[in-house]
Amino acid sequence: MKETIKFILNNKEVVSTAKANERLLDVLRNEFRLTGVKCGCKEGECGACSVILDGKLANSCMVAMGSIQDSTVITIEGYRDTERFTVLDKAYAAVSAVQCGFCIPGMVLASECILAKNPHPTEAEIREGISGNLCRCTGYNAIVEAIGIAAKEGNGLW
Amino acid sequence: MEPISKSVKKKDHEPKMSGRSLYVDDLAMDGMLYGRQLHSAKAKARIKDIRLPKLPEGYYVVDKHDVTGVNRVAIVLNDTPVYAEDTVEYVGEPILMVVGPDRKKVDQILNEIVVVYEEEIPVLDMKKSDTVFFNYNYEKGDIEKAMAEADRVFEETFQTGYQEQAYLETQGLIAYPHDGRMTVRGSMQCPYYIHGAVSKALGYDTGDVQIIQDVTGGGFGGKEDYPSILACQVAVAAAKVGKPVKVVFDRREDMEFTSKRHPSICTYKVAIKNGEITGMDVDVLFNGGAYTTLSAVVLQRGIICANGVYRVDNLRVHGRAVKTNTVPCGAYRGFGAPQTFFAVEMIMDHIARDMGIEPLELKEKYIVKQGDSTSTSGEYHFHVPLPEMIERMDQLSDYRVKSKRYQNQTGRYRRGIGLSLVYHGCGFTGSGERDIIKAVVRIRKNADDTVEVLASNADIGQGLKTTFCKIVADTLGIPLERVLIENPDTDLVPDSGPTVASRSLMTVGGMLQRLSEKLKKEWKNGEEQIVEERYIEPDFIIPFDIGKFQGDAYPTYSWSVSAIEVEVDTLTASNKVLGAWGIFDVGVPIDMNIIQGQMQGGFLQGIGYSSMEQMDYNDKGVIRNNSFSDYIIPTSVDVPNLVTEIINNPYTHGPYGAKGAGELPLVGAAPAYVEAMENALGVSLYNAPFTPENTMKVLQEVSK
Numbered sequence: 001m002k003e004t005i006k007f008i009l010n011n012k013e014v015v016s017t018a019k020a021n022e023r024l025l026d027v028l029r030n031e032f033r034l035t036g037v038k039c040g041c042k043e044g045e046c047g048a049c050s051v052i053l054d055g056k057l058a059n060s061c062m063v064a065m066g067s068i069q070d071s072t073v074i075t076i077e078g079y080r081d082t083e084r085f086t087v088l089d090k091a092y093a094a095v096s097a098v099q100c101g102f103c104i105p106g107m108v109l110a111s112e113c114i115l116a117k118n119p120h121p122t123e124a125e126i127r128e129g130i131s132g133n134l135c136r137c138t139g140y141n142a143i144v145e146a147i148g149i150a151a152k153e154g155n156g157l158w
Numbered sequence: 159m160e161p162i163s164k165s166v167k168k169k170d171h172e173p174k175m176s177g178r179s180l181y182v183d184d185l186a187m188d189g190m191l192y193g194r195q196l197h198s199a200k201a202k203a204r205i206k207d208i209r210l211p212k213l214p215e216g217y218y219v220v221d222k223h224d225v226t227g228v229n230r231v232a233i234v235l236n237d238t239p240v241y242a243e244d245t246v247e248y249v250g251e252p253i254l255m256v257v258g259p260d261r262k263k264v265d266q267i268l269n270e271i272v273v274v275y276e277e278e279i280p281v282l283d284m285k286k287s288d289t290v291f292f293n294y295n296y297e298k299g300d301i302e303k304a305m306a307e308a309d310r311v312f313e314e315t316f317q318t319g320y321q322e323q324a325y326l327e328t329q330g331l332i333a334y335p336h337d338g339r340m341t342v343r344g345s346m347q348c349p350y351y352i353h354g355a356v357s358k359a360l361g362y363d364t365g366d367v368q369i370i371q372d373v374t375g376g377g378f379g380g381k382e383d384y385p386s387i388l389a390c391q392v393a394v395a396a397a398k399v400g401k402p403v404k405v406v407f408d409r410r411e412d413m414e415f416t417s418k419r420h421p422s423i424c425t426y427k428v429a430i431k432n433g434e435i436t437g438m439d440v441d442v443l444f445n446g447g448a449y450t451t452l453s454a455v456v457l458q459r460g461i462i463c464a465n466g467v468y469r470v471d472n473l474r475v476h477g478r479a480v481k482t483n484t485v486p487c488g489a490y491r492g493f494g495a496p497q498t499f500f501a502v503e504m505i506m507d508h509i510a511r512d513m514g515i516e517p518l519e520l521k522e523k524y525i526v527k528q529g530d531s532t533s534t535s536g537e538y539h540f541h542v543p544l545p546e547m548i549e550r551m552d553q554l555s556d557y558r559v560k561s562k563r564y565q566n567q568t569g570r571y572r573r574g575i576g577l578s579l580v581y582h583g584c585g586f587t588g589s590g591e592r593d594i595i596k597a598v599v600r601i602r603k604n605a606d607d608t609v610e611v612l613a614s615n616a617d618i619g620q621g622l623k624t625t626f627c628k629i630v631a632d633t634l635g636i637p638l639e640r641v642l643i644e645n646p647d648t649d650l651v652p653d654s655g656p657t658v659a660s661r662s663l664m665t666v667g668g669m670l671q672r673l674s675e676k677l678k679k680e681w682k683n684g685e686e687q688i689v690e691e692r693y694i695e696p697d698f699i700i701p702f703d704i705g706k707f708q709g710d711a712y713p714t715y716s717w718s719v720s721a722i723e724v725e726v727d728t729l730t731a732s733n734k735v736l737g738a739w740g741i742f743d744v745g746v747p748i749d750m751n752i753i754q755g756q757m758q759g760g761f762l763q764g765i766g767y768s769s770m771e772q773m774d775y776n777d778k779g780v781i782r783n784n785s786f787s788d789y790i791i792p793t794s795v796d797v798p799n800l801v802t803e804i805i806n807n808p809y810t811h812g813p814y815g816a817k818g819a820g821e822l823p824l825v826g827a828a829p830a831y832v833e834a835m836e837n838a839l840g841v842s843l844y845n846a847p848f849t850p851e852n853t854m855k856v857l858q859e860v861s862k
Contacts, residue, residue, distance in 0.1 A: 014762035035184035036177025038375075041325050041409040045786035048326055076177035089175050093167045099759065100619030101174030102181065102326040102375030127794045134786065136324050136376050137619045139758030140794040142751070 007071045010078025020066025025049045027065055028075060036076035036105045040134070047133030050106035051075050057113040059134070078107035084112060087154035091146040099137035106133050111147045119158040120151055162632055163815045166476040169623040169643065179373040182330040182344035183406045190332070190402040193220070193257045193395050194264050196271055197415055198246035201280035201483040201779030205244060205253065211270040216692070217258035227361030231387045232354050238449040238486070240359050240390040246275070247448035248340035248483050249779045250415030257395050257403055269715070280483035280779050284423065284445040292454045293445045293462055296707030298535050299472030304437030308429035316426070316501035317845045318828070320773040321419035323490055324791050325376020329416055330406035331388055333396035340393050343370035346385040348462050348656035349614050349646050350540035359390035360397060370647040377618040378763070379489030382658050397740045414784040417488030418773070420444040420456055422497035426505045429472070433513065435524060437472035440464040442498060446479040447486035453479035456487070458587045462492025462711045465533050466502035467579045468524035469543060473533060483779055489658065491760060491821045495582065496828060497769065500846050502828030503578045507625045508842050516561065517833070520550065521579055536700050536710035538585045541809045544579055547719045547741045551577065554801065555721040555739045564837045575723040576833025578826040583712030584818030585661040588702035592695045594741050598652040599669045600631065601677055603687040609634065609677070611643040611670065613654040615662040620820055621752035622662055628748055629813050633674035652690070660716070660818030663748060669693060671813040696811045708759045714809055716818050717743040720761065720826035724834045731854035737799045738765060740823055747814030750804070757802040757823045764827025766792045768846050
């Protein structure tokens, strides 16, 4: 019998036939066609492939499939239909925090993880929370500001 | 703030925010194959033999024999081979491409290929190069006389290193043959550059080549020249196999083997008489790498900026870009100017301290003003707002007080502040816009009274879709929602030039404004109309003669004042950036958020260049800083206090008063940062980046 890996992906139970040593990033992009998960470096440095794995932000390029049996994985495709996303969306738009966009799916999930842990973060806490997500376009100010706005506007959501 | 500057929701916000935007690596086509290149492992060698394994069915090797047109990539000159011929000239030079349906199998085949090299001795050090790609000289006044009559000549040499663009999306393209034509699509800044290059490499009529830009994950110049090279390689592969072929670089390939900012060595001799600067004699040396790509034009911009923002009546500048057996350098935000601005700002700082006066005081004495002659004997036609920008900077950063207070510190923690004054010449250098690019734009008005912008300039994150549409909507007096723009496709848009040189908004945006005025007059409700506009050179320009290097190199200039404050821990040699302040004159922002985003992002890239972005090759010519673990770019915690302000100085000949913006904020960072380190450490410094390792060396020297 072929071994399979079962996990919860964007609120649905899924089964992958990937090998245990494959990267979650590659499986999400190639097997599940979730192209919102971006590949920027494949060595856990840039954060473009960030997903929320069991409630914590993780670089999916650094996660082996063998380690995620029964885990919960949320990608931008699962997150974008939430009310929280709508708040972040408005906040990012208000300060034009999106430039080339390649870091953004990861940045949005990092924003969620910051606010889920701490609904009213300081600027320093926001900066710390996105420090694993590289952005080469914005200089980060607008993204930090957007997360601050979302914290205020989404009062009670997180 | 002007009404046009009021920010709107960006046209590309929604798909990017929700992860729906498709970048080239997100695209798949029926029957698509994956390609990966075999890169030269040697810096200089003859290829004696290439031993291929037996290829499984459906796998191909593509090389120089498959190039149906000319085996050269058309850039400025045509010296870059599409695929290597008998020799390789740098580590990473593409020799062949393996193409097939399974990426892992492609990698496996690549690993089994044996290339037999006959190694030759590479030239890695630009100072030892005997091949000068480009050599430009210009002068004004009488430099010999100034030198002869000087009380003293202040001479110093400055060095700057590589900078990697480090866009988050690596280079990637898909080529597919269809109906006797070839389409190439993907990540790029300049669809029509690629269009020309691919048609020559394939030997196709230009009508048989189509280039489409997909959503592009950053460029910063790195997707100006390089995609032309990759496009030729991928198109040759697709033509051979008769199927779509996709190549997306991994980060290591991208960092090691694609173009970067030119390393430089600049030597300045400054004549001083009676305490006055009377002349500058400048020698600029750029490491071009193994092929010429864009070195000619990068060098031109670099040497034009050699005297900085200062009036120097007796000036001589000698610039060379030389060949080495290293990766070809190309375009990167600033385009030659960051190197010379670093040198001139540092030497002004050093001269001032040598004279015992405050650096800013010396700089202020020589700042050019409206009506003054430029380095190339053109004219500063418009107001130069630096004096008021300096005053504002002093209020913001308390520069003057701090700069004095931080002299002669002792103790473990020492602070320093530096300040730089720079410009960016807006648009192409010289007469390129008029004589080479000859931009054309169109607007199509549909029967439903929506209008579509037809231009070849690419939105690579800088917000061009939004700003172009704002100009058209506002001029026509229609809602922004009724103005549409797609990613450029050469089948559908005219050649309005490349997305480079901080030209798109000022030049093409200006054409769109004029075109919208025309359409407004001819507007017919419910009818389809197409209108077209061509580039017209502003009438005030003193024509630039590239042979003599004389005339207006640029129609106008954007200006910036940057200040950076650091705190150095002399025990660990590490340091913090306490504040980074930038004041910018880019004319009227077409969108304040977008301009602030450009200024902040560019400034931080410049701080990376100044302080941490270290890249070098070893004695075999191999670049070792080939990942984000070894090549460090700024994160969100590195410069928490980064402040940018825009002043209001409308450019009469730009759309709504706008001028070039994108490159400016990077240029002033390195001199401001390194001056701050000097201020803290109490020494003179000569190189960028200036890393903690450099600090450690200085501290060891001082303690000896």
